[in-house]
Amino acid sequence: MTRLMVFLTLFMSGFVVAQDEIYTGYFSNKALDGYDTVAYFTDNKPVEGKPDFVTTYKGADWYFVSQQHLDMFVAEPEKYAPQYGGYCAWAISAKNDFASADPKDWAVVDGKLYLNYNDDIKRKWDQNRALHIKQADENWPALIRP
Structure with missing residues (x-):
């Protein structure tokens, strides 16, 4: 059996080797589907981030609505993630x-x-x-x- 066949057999059986620590979906690297994680705390609602305000944390891209929110996250990511x-x-x-x-x-x-x-x-x-x-x-x- 080729390596590809082994991989496909394991994949199709639902076997998962590992999960990323941050959920981003299969076809994206956006944490929270691009929503601003700081906004949950400051605006009390989900707000979509903007591509102008992005940082990388734990291998995922985090989007924010403003430089202020980006700076808040960078200063304390564990508080907002x-x-x-x-x-x-x-x-x-x-x-x-x-x-x-x-x-x-x-x-x-x-x-x-x-x-x-x-x-x-x-x-x-x-x-x-x-x-x-x-x-x-x-x-x-x-x-x-x-």
């Missing part, structure tokens, strides 16, 4: 697995940003945020190990 690399907080908690997240399904809890897959999943996560955060905090370190 979403928990669990921007993957779905409920999936990390309940499934101990990765799932994409929608930047429009979000919450800031105790000064930390959490994203979820969609409205329905966010409602499940909202039913017991504290438990889901505790479980995800326990699951996350093992998920991102190479």
Whole structure:
């Protein structure tokens, strides 16, 4: 069996070797689909960033609406970056697995940003945020190990 066949067999079976620490999707390098992570804290809503204000952090491109937001992020990226690399907080908690997240399904809890897959999943996560955060905090370190 050729290497390509082995790779395709493993890929098609759902076997995943590793996930990036920051969720960017398959065809992009944009963290949060290009939404400004600082805006969740300053504007209390998701706001799309602009290509004029971009930085790279943990291998992903982060977009911002202004130089001020970019500077705030660069000064304290851990303060503004979403928990669990921007993957779905409920999936990390309940499934101990990765799932994409929608930047429009979000919450800031105790000064930390959490994203979820969609409205329905966010409602499940909202039913017991504290438990889901505790479980995800326990699951996350093992998920991102190479």
